[in-house]
Amino acid sequence: MTDKTKWVVKDPKRKKVFLPSPAMKKRAYFSSTSLYTTAAKNPKKFWGDMAKEAIDWKQKWNKVYEEKPPYFKWFLGGKLNVSYNCLDRHLEKRGNKVAMIWEAEPLGERERKYTYRGLYREVCKFSNVLRKLGVRKGDRVGIYLPMIPETMIVMLACARIGAIHSVVFSAFSGVNFKKRVDDCEAKVLITCDGYWRRNKAINLKSQADIAAKAKSVKKVVVVKRFEGKSPVKVVMKKGRDLWYHELMENASEDSKPVPVESNTPLFLLYTSGTTGKPKGVIHDTGGYLTQAYLTTKLDFDLHDDDVFWCTADVGWITGHTYACYGPLSLGATMVIYEGSPDMPDWGRLWAIADKFDVSVFYTAPTAIRMFKKMGKKWPKRYDLSTLRILGTVGEPIDKETWDWYFDYIGHKRCPVIDTWWQTETGGTLVNALPGIGPFIPTVAGRPFPGTRAAILDDKGQPVKKGETGYLVFKSPFPPGLLRGVWKNPKKYKDTYWGEYGNRTYFTADGAKWYDKHNIRITGRVDDVMKVAGHRLSSAEVEDAITSHPLVIESAVVPKPDEIRGQVPIAFVVLRPGIKESEALGIELVKLVRKVIGPTAKPHKVYFVEGLPKTRSGKIMRRFLRSMLVNEKLGDKTTLQNPQIVDYLKKVVGYKKK
Ligand code: WTA
Numbered sequence: 001m002t003d004k005t006k007w008v009v010k011d012p013k014r015k016k017v018f019l020p021s022p023a024m025k026k027r028a029y030f031s032s033t034s035l036y037t038t039a040a041k042n043p044k045k046f047w048g049d050m051a052k053e054a055i056d057w058k059q060k061w062n063k064v065y066e067e068k069p070p071y072f073k074w075f076l077g078g079k080l081n082v083s084y085n086c087l088d089r090h091l092e093k094r095g096n097k098v099a100m101i102w103e104a105e106p107l108g109e110r111e112r113k114y115t116y117r118g119l120y121r122e123v124c125k126f127s128n129v130l131r132k133l134g135v136r137k138g139d140r141v142g143i144y145l146p147m148i149p150e151t152m153i154v155m156l157a158c159a160r161i162g163a164i165h166s167v168v169f170s171a172f173s174g175v176n177f178k179k180r181v182d183d184c185e186a187k188v189l190i191t192c193d194g195y196w197r198r199n200k201a202i203n204l205k206s207q208a209d210i211a212a213k214a215k216s217v218k219k220v221v222v223v224k225r226f227e228g229k230s231p232v233k234v235v236m237k238k239g240r241d242l243w244y245h246e247l248m249e250n251a252s253e254d255s256k257p258v259p260v261e262s263n264t265p266l267f268l269l270y271t272s273g274t275t276g277k278p279k280g281v282i283h284d285t286g287g288y289l290t291q292a293y294l295t296t297k298l299d300f301d302l303h304d305d306d307v308f309w310c311t312a313d314v315g316w317i318t319g320h321t322y323a324c325y326g327p328l329s330l331g332a333t334m335v336i337y338e339g340s341p342d343m344p345d346w347g348r349l350w351a352i353a354d355k356f357d358v359s360v361f362y363t364a365p366t367a368i369r370m371f372k373k374m375g376k377k378w379p380k381r382y383d384l385s386t387l388r389i390l391g392t393v394g395e396p397i398d399k400e401t402w403d404w405y406f407d408y409i410g411h412k413r414c415p416v417i418d419t420w421w422q423t424e425t426g427g428t429l430v431n432a433l434p435g436i437g438p439f440i441p442t443v444a445g446r447p448f449p450g451t452r453a454a455i456l457d458d459k460g461q462p463v464k465k466g467e468t469g470y471l472v473f474k475s476p477f478p479p480g481l482l483r484g485v486w487k488n489p490k491k492y493k494d495t496y497w498g499e500y501g502n503r504t505y506f507t508a509d510g511a512k513w514y515d516k517h518n519i520r521i522t523g524r525v526d527d528v529m530k531v532a533g534h535r536l537s538s539a540e541v542e543d544a545i546t547s548h549p550l551v552i553e554s555a556v557v558p559k560p561d562e563i564r565g566q567v568p569i570a571f572v573v574l575r576p577g578i579k580e581s582e583a584l585g586i587e588l589v590k591l592v593r594k595v596i597g598p599t600a601k602p603h604k605v606y607f608v609e610g611l612p613k614t615r616s617g618k619i620m621r622r623f624l625r626s627m628l629v630n631e632k633l634g635d636k637t638t639l640q641n642p643q644i645v646d647y648l649k650k651v652v653g654y655k656k657k
Pocket of ligand 1: 271316317392393394397418420423424507521533534
């Protein structure tokens with residue numbers, strides 16, 4: 001192994017604190033903490049300079065930042081087009097460079113590669129298709145597609161004409177898709193016949209049909225994913241449903257990108273909060289793209305010869321920023337994969353990384369925990385020597401998992417970049433940078449340059465080192481931070497600015513200072529769960545369960561799980577006279593699958609006589625949560641029905657007194 005591939009060195013003075021090697025420092029864009037200090041002196045100037053570098057502006061902004069709490073704007077008056085920045089501007093230098101490599105799940109199917117020029121052509125054509133279908137600037141387009149190249153093509157095509165896309169995770173049910181389509185009143189939906197998942201052909205079109213019933217929907221475009229004879233039955237509704245390939249046949253490649261003002265919405269992404277109804281998080285154009293570009297570049301030290309693979313599905317924010325906009329705005333080569341990591345065996349991801357010489361690999365702790373369980377024999381079969389940098393996202397990573405990732409995937413050469421962020425932040429916000437470090441297991445790292453994080457106690461005072469508090473961000477707010485909640489300004493204000501006033505962004509995550517600069521994240525402090533890295537709210541699952549006619553009420557809480565991080569557990573109260581049964585439990589699990597999707601299904605259903613409640617009738621999920629992990633239960637006196645606690649303890653087999 002040459003020195004060039006040795007990217008991390010161990011700090012001899014401190015245990016398990018890794019630092020970048022001289023080779024890594026030399027290659028990195030930034031190798032000194034002066035980056036942070038300079039940015040902190042004048043964050044607005046820092047972001048202004050970065051936005052100049054990141055983006056080809058059609059028109060320069062006239063004001064870099066403005067705040068009308070709790071609203072704020074970046075790059076006011078600046079005009080740009082995201083698809084121009086992801087495609088057109090690369091054509092001259094990188095026209096023949098591979099932009100995207102797609103790997104299908106079935107081994108027999110060949111990968112597809114798109115050069116920047118190739119991708120540009122497809123995007124231009126589809127943007128003209130959208131125009132023909134009557135989609136205009138500001139219109140919403142619902143996208144319900146798996147990890148196939150057309151997904152990125154249609155997203156970029158929306159951006160090209162200034163339409164706002166709303167991508168919905170393809171493993172979510174059609175019912176769940178419809179909720180989002182109804183909320184954002186999408187005119188056009190884009191879906192496909194189906195896709196392969198664990199060797200099973202999934203019929204996506206039949207699910208999309210449920211959402212297509214929404215009042216606002218005029219047309220449904222259907223990508224033909226399956227080649228030849230389709231393994232699923234697709235019914236096309238005349239006058240409404242159109243095949244993508246037929247529309248593309250005659251579409252012109254000539255498409256002018258529509259410049260939009262920087263603070264115009266680029267996309268909506270629905271995410272789970274503390275209520276049953278998902279929120280349409282609004283991301284803007286210039287601020288979002290600046291943060292997507294810069295974090296991709298700096299977090300992963302991405303250079304022109306890198307091959308970047310973010311395994312996240314595009315239905316989540318990680319897929320938006322790091323499997324589409326970030327890498328493409330940089331002109332990088334990225335890999336996307338359709339299927340499951342265990343197809344045909346647990347070596348598949350390593351086989352793909354080996355085949356395409358992946359140099360930067362970004363995934364979720366839940367996946368690594370699974371790989372760890374399956375054993376090191378799988379990665380050992382493949383040549384992973386091209387890997388330089390590893391990343392994780394979505395949930396706290398425990399030390400054993402970090403170590404395994406570092407040892408068996410990175411072969412002790414690659415730093416593990418643990419990135420903390422949220423759907424709302426658009427891009428990463430707390431992590432180490434490869435040329436600067438330090439890389440410490442279970443410590444996410446330092447707030448991104450030009451951002452101002454704080455950890456506060458209940459009273460709004462900064463916590464002392466070692467104490468847990470709430471992670472917040474102060475003004476100027478990160479350029480990628482959400483600009484609102486679709487059609488719900490109250491929700492925006494209450495959720496993010498309600499805790500410490502409208503000049504402090506509340507993350508709903510617990511955190512503590514590991515040292516002066518580095519932050520350890522302790523997890524959500526609200527009723528949001530992270531199940532296999534997927535964000536889910538208690539109330540969402542409860543709503544699905546209580547929609548059953550025999551159920552009066554329910555409470556859903558997370559329970560720690562060795563592989564999935566957390567799993568939902570349901571407590572269900574049935575109507576008087578209704579007998580509990582295993583069959584009814586199964587029926588409820590099925591109902592959750594149907595209403596939300598398989599990720600949300602409860603791992604256990606407890607039928608109970610009642611739930612712990614406050615005097616005002618609010619369900620105290622915290623008691624149930626603690627009971628499941630045999631934790632101290634805390635003060636019962638605030639409950640209207642304290643006697644229920646002893647009963648519930650018996651039901652779950654609580655051990656502590
Ligand atoms: C959690 C995913 C610990 C956190 C990008 C956050 C993390 C929520 C980390 C957002 C991390 C994300 N360490 N916790 N590195 N990254 N989280 O919206 O609780 O799906 O609030 O965005 O994931 O989840 P979301």
